[in-house]
Structure formats: structure tokens, C-alpha cells
Amino acid sequence: EVQLLESGGGLVQPGGSLRLSCAASGFTFSSYGMSWVRQAPGKGLEWVSTISSGGGRNTYYADSVKGRFTISKDNSKDTLYLQMNSLRAEDTAVYYCAKRPDSGSYLFDFWGQGTLVTVSS
Amino acid sequence: EIVMTQSPATLSVSPGERATLSCRASQSVRTDLAWYQQKPGQAPRLLIHGASTRATGIPARFSGSGSGTDFTLTISSLQSEDFAVYYCQQYNKWPLTFGGGTKVEIK
Numbered sequence: 001e002v003q004l005l006e007s008g009g010g011l012v013q014p015g016g017s018l019r020l021s022c023a024a025s026g027f028t029f030s031s032y033g034m035s036w037v038r039q040a041p042g043k044g045l046e047w048v049s050t051i052s053s054g055g056g057r058n059t060y061y062a063d064s065v066k067g068r069f070t071i072s073k074d075n076s077k078d079t080l081y082l083q084m085n086s087l088r089a090e091d092t093a094v095y096y097c098a099k100r101p102d103s104g105s106y107l108f109d110f111w112g113q114g115t116l117v118t119v120s121s
Numbered sequence: 122e123i124v125m126t127q128s129p130a131t132l133s134v135s136p137g138e139r140a141t142l143s144c145r146a147s148q149s150v151r152t153d154l155a156w157y158q159q160k161p162g163q164a165p166r167l168l169i170h171g172a173s174t175r176a177t178g179i180p181a182r183f184s185g186s187g188s189g190t191d192f193t194l195t196i197s198s199l200q201s202e203d204f205a206v207y208y209c210q211q212y213n214k215w216p217l218t219f220g221g222g223t224k225v226e227i228k
Contacts, residue, residue: 035217037165044208044219044220044221044222045157045159045165045208045210045219045222046219047210047216047217047218047219050217060215060216062216063216096164096165101167101170103170105153105170105171105212106212106217107155107167107170107210107212108155108157108165108167108210109167109170109176110167111164111165111166112164113163113164114164
């Protein structure tokens with residue numbers, strides 16, 4: 001059974017940093033690309049970032065986070081990360097990690113339960 | 122950026138009735154279109170990919186259609202567990218984008 005468990009959320013001041021983690025199990029993590037998707041309170045879904053199965057150079061970012069967030073993947077630990085720097089109030093959201101399907105298409109076939117990030121002074 | 126527009130924002134339907142949700146893309150996404158269901162306090166769940174292919178374990182009452190810029194999600198006979206918010210997402214071009222969602226509520 002695929003399981004994705006996010007952690008690392010919390011309250012942070014504007015301009016601060018936070019690192020989110022997503023521990024994966026139930027599938028061969030190294031074979032799949034992964035993504036982060038966020039949802040501001042009471043709002044819709046917003047794609048944040050995607051990384052290829054092998055990690056490294058094949059990363060993609062929404063313009064709203066480019067240059068501030070970094071996605072990475074440790075296949076030896078079956079864990080996905082999102083390093084978030086220079087946080088702003090508008091980054092407040094539940095952050096979900098999500099898995100790409102076998103087809104390799106850039107959609108999300110399994111999601112974690114999310115971790116809440118609140119940016120406030 | 123491809124803008125995804127969903128309509129209506131809210132759909133009031135009685136249990137057992139048919140629900141038809143629309144999603145329009147600002148430019149063609151071919152059939153690179155997915156639908157998700159999200160219930161309060163839960164993560165989204167993949168329903169449909171490739172515009173019309175049901176994901177594993179999704180009941181047959183959910184069906185998707187369309188290509189290019191106009192897409193439809195149909196729930197043939199609403200069950201109590203189907204009242205939720207539904208999102209479409211295009212994966213044809215970066216950045217990946219979602220529609221604003223349609224809330225299906227009990228009439």
C-alpha cells in the first residue's frame with residue numbers, strides 16, 4: 001500500500017525558512033517522480049514543484065516559489081524534501097506531497113495527508 | 122500559463138441524480154487532463170486521467186470526456202459519499218495548473 005507521510009510544517013516568521021519532508025513507503029521510491037502541491041486555507045490546489053525519479057537536475061517550480069524553494073529527493077531514505085526559504089504570508093498553506101503514476105505523466109496518483117505551514121509574525 | 126476554468130462553482134444535486142461538471146482550458150491540452158475529488162479535511166484523490174480513464178478503484182458512475190479545451194466530469198447517480206469538491210488539472214504544459222474547483226453539495 002502506497003503511503004506518503006509529510007512532516008516539518010509549523011509556524012514561521014516572514015523571511016524565515018522551513019524544510020518539509022515526505023516519507024514514502026509501499027512502492028519503489030527511486031522509480032517515481034514526486035511533487036509538492038499546496039492549498040491555502042479555504043482555497044484551491046496550487047502545484048509547487050516536481051522532481052524526476054532520479055532527482056538532481058530535473059526539477060520544476062511554479063513561478064511563485066522559484067528561487068526560494070528547493071525540491072530534493074533522497075532515494076536511499078525514500079524521502080522527498082522541500083526546502084523553503086524567504087517565506088511570505090502567501091506561502092501559508094497545507095503542503096501535500098504527491099506521487100507520479102506509472103505512466104510518467106505529470107499528474108498525481110497518490111497524495112499524503114499534508115502538513116500545515118503558517119507564515120506569520 | 123494555461124488557465125483552467127471550472128463551472129459551476131457550486132452544484133446543488135439531490136442524491137441519485139446526475140451531476141455534470143465542466144472544465145475549460147485557455148488553450149488546448151489534448152487529453153492531458155485529470156480530475157480529483159477532495160472531501161473536507163482530506164487529501165485529494167485521483168478520479169480520472171487522460172481525460173476519460175478512471176483511476177484504479179474508482180466506481181463506474183464517474184466518467185470523464187472531452188479533449189482540447191473542453192472537458193466534462195459526469196457522476197451518473199450521486200451517492201452520499203460523492204458530495205465533495207472536484208478539481209481538474211492539466212498536465213500538458215508547465216506550469217501544471219488546476220481549476221478553481223466545483224463544490225457538489227446536497228440539494
